[in-house]
């Protein structure tokens with residue numbers, strides 16, 4: 001039995017496996033510029049975040065109907081459950097779909113068909129987080145929040161993703177203020193490729209409660225001290241960092257130093273279909289490459305539930321935490 005954990009950094013579009021991409025392409029009459037899974041597989045050699053994003057956005061062309069989004073989410077939830085994920089807070093990128101003529105309603109309703117029955121079907125509780133694309137305009141983000149208003153009973157929070165450098169958090173001050181006044185929780189990618197200042201700005205200007213990645217905080221001792229003091233969780237994604245060349249090898253990952261510094265770290269998969277592993281694979285990888293002991297692994301799992309947005313269901317959080325404490329490593 002795998003260690004119980006929450007996944008807090010997961011882009012649903014990044015769970016599109018090559019096989020499902022080809023299946024949906026055939027179902028929807030979409031032509032992909034790759035002959036088969038083998039040829040597509042060769043496009044997975046990324047140089048940086050942007051080279052990954054180019055493929056990520058290209059393959060989204062196959063997602064067209066509610067059923068497509070439902071199938072995508074069910075495929076993820078089944079894989080995640082098999083790796084011990086008990087709770088998943090799932091990002092989606094509506095602007096990337098709206099730009100292709102797929103309405104917000106198709107995306108949210110489709111995802112909800114899977115998420116709404118995930119506890120019964122997969123034993124995984126879920127939350128949905130709408131991400132704004134930071135390389136699009138602030139106006140577009142505001143329009144996207146407006147388009148989401150009919151679906152706010154299904155959306156827990158907002159996030160910020162896509163190409164980081166050159167798109168500082170301050171650009172999205174207004175939409176984050178609007179999201180907060182709607183009662184939405186706030187997170188943002190910061191310090192993946194961007195500088196530590198983007199992390200500080202995400203905290204001070206956007207009011208985020210968790211930082212997605214946050215890796216580059218390690219360049220600023222003052223920032224580390226603040227993150228520790230304020231117990232701001234970081235949603236780290238070790239296999240993603242290696243595949244996007246943010247770190248050279250897994251053995252070089254700063255996770256052990258981050259834990260030693262007292263940071264509230266969690267381990268997540270980001271875009272598992274692209275980066276070679278789901279949540280449990282990321283745990284296994286850091287365990288073997290970084291020699292994390294059982295106490296550290298249990299700490300990561302505990303942190304994942306403590307950092308999750310389960311404030312509306314503390315009973316469930318307590319149950320998950322009890323599972324973590326009772327877990328026996330094999």
Ligand SMILES: Nc1ncnc2[nH]cnc12
Nearest residue numbers: 011161162163189270271
């Ligand atoms: N790792 C990542 N960073 C920024 N935007 C993303 N969108 C999907 N995955 C992402």
Ligand SMILES: [Zn+2]
Nearest residue numbers: 011161189270
């Ligand atoms: Zn991400």
